[in-house]
Amino acid sequence: MKYKELAKTGEKLSAVGLGCMGMSAAYGTPDDTESLSTLQYALDFGINFWDTADIYANGVNEELISKVLVPNRDKIFIATKFGFRLRGGDGNAFVGGEAYIDASPKWIKQAVENSLKRLKIETIDLYYAHRVDPNIPIEETVGAMAELVKEGKIRYLGLSECTAEDLRKAYAIHPITALQSEYSLLSRDVEKEILPLTKELGMTFVPFAPLSRGLIANKLDVNSLASTDFRANLPRYQGEYLDNNQKLSAAFAELAESKSCSPAQLAIAWVMAQSDNIIPIPGTKRRKYLEENAGAVDVELKKEDFETIEGLLKKYPNIGPRYSARENKFVDKK
Numbered sequence: 624m625k626y627k628e629l630a631k632t633g634e635k636l637s638a639v640g641l642g643c644m645g646m647s648a649a650y651g652t653p654d655d656t657e658s659l660s661t662l663q664y665a666l667d668f669g670i671n672f673w674d675t676a677d678i679y680a681n682g683v684n685e686e687l688i689s690k691v692l693v694p695n696r697d698k699i700f701i702a703t704k705f706g707f708r709l710r711g712g713d714g715n716a717f718v719g720g721e722a723y724i725d726a727s728p729k730w731i732k733q734a735v736e737n738s739l740k741r742l743k744i745e746t747i748d749l750y751y752a753h754r755v756d757p758n759i760p761i762e763e764t765v766g767a768m769a770e771l772v773k774e775g776k777i778r779y780l781g782l783s784e785c786t787a788e789d790l791r792k793a794y795a796i797h798p799i800t801a802l803q804s805e806y807s808l809l810s811r812d813v814e815k816e817i818l819p820l821t822k823e824l825g826m827t828f829v830p831f832a833p834l835s836r837g838l839i840a841n842k843l844d845v846n847s848l849a850s851t852d853f854r855a856n857l858p859r860y861q862g863e864y865l866d867n868n869q870k871l872s873a874a875f876a877e878l879a880e881s882k883s884c885s886p887a888q889l890a891i892a893w894v895m896a897q898s899d900n901i902i903p904i905p906g907t908k909r910r911k912y913l914e915e916n917a918g919a920v921d922v923e924l925k926k927e928d929f930e931t932i933e934g935l936l937k938k939y940p941n942i943g944p945r946y947s948a949r950e951n952k953f954v955d956k957k
């Protein structure tokens with residue numbers, strides 16, 4: 624594994640991290656035995672940057688991770704998030720449940736205690752606001768997060784899916800170490816403003832869903848997704864968009880084959896090549912994929928590879944929106 628410094632903190636994080644959401648939520652049926660083996664395997668590969676959130680199966684994902692985290696605390700840099708809540712306090716935030724955003728100082732104080740208890744640790748390494756709360760000034764949210772640093776409950780602050788304007792406001796209150804937002808071959812909105820701003824501020828940018836939730840890896844059987852799979856309701860997995868995206872993924876897989884790597888490796892390598900302050904967190908619950916994704920650090924892209932990829936994206940442009948209206952309302956659009 625290769626390592627990168629997290630912002631200017633001196634922390635050395637694996638150049639490819641691990642997204643743990645799918646182990647417990649959103650993508651198919653959980654398999655705790657394989658997930659725990661995958662976490663253990665991540666340690667063997669030196670993948671030390673793990674990502675979770677309190678909303679992933681309502682804390683179950685944090686509890687699962689704690690089983691490997693606690694006996695290996697000094698080897699893992701753990702990131703978790705707060706902010707999504709469910710009306711009634713129960714249900715599935717990904718399918719059917721009614722989620723809302725609460726990034727109020729009052730909830731932050733409670734949420735951090737809940738996460739620390741489930742993770743069974745004393746300090747969270749990186750604590751993200753999962754979304755910007757439309758009803759609370761970002762300065763108040765960040766001010767409350769900064770208090771947690773003073774109290775020793777968290778070490779570094781992160782935000783997820785915020786605008787450049789909100790990121791600047793937040794940064795004026797306390798250094799923001801990482802911004803986590805969607806970034807992949809199919810989701811490139813951050814390229815215009817957000818990515819350059821993270822670079823300017825000396826932050827790390829953490830792309831989530833670098834494999835476009837599995838689509839660009841070209842192995843997902845999209846036609847047999849369970850109705851409980853979050854992706855089944857996303858526009859890119861339906862109708863004309865799906866047709867476009869399957870053709871694009873197949874063509875991308877041919878390019879990967881010509882480079883003797885897998886499409887997932889090529890997709891992760893492409894994201895990493897966009898800026899030196901990027902650390903992606905591909906998600907998997909399988910050892911096989913984890914090993915494959917770790918290999919992305921050795922894939923080199925040449926100028927003509929970038930050009931071929933741009934050509935493919937132009938040839939298959941009908942990718943579709945990344946979220947349906949249900950999820951899109953939570954994305955910061957100020």
Ligand SMILES: NC(=O)c1ccc[n+]([C@@H]2O[C@H](COP(=O)([O-])OP(=O)(O)OC[C@H]3O[C@@H](n4cnc5c(N)ncnc54)[C@H](OP(=O)(O)O)[C@@H]3O)[C@@H](O)[C@H]2O)c1
Nearest residue numbers: 642643644831832833834835836837840887905906907908
């Ligand atoms: N901040 C946010 O709002 C936000 C939103 C979404 C996700 N996240 C975080 O970001 C992490 C990564 O995003 P993601 O998991 O949504 O999407 P992703 O990393 O783009 O894709 C995950 C999907 O790709 C599959 N996959 C992984 N490696 C593969 C390989 N080598 N070959 C073929 N398929 C492969 C996985 O399969 P298996 O599941 O079968 O292993 C899973 O279905 C999450 O785990 C979560 O921690 C954050």
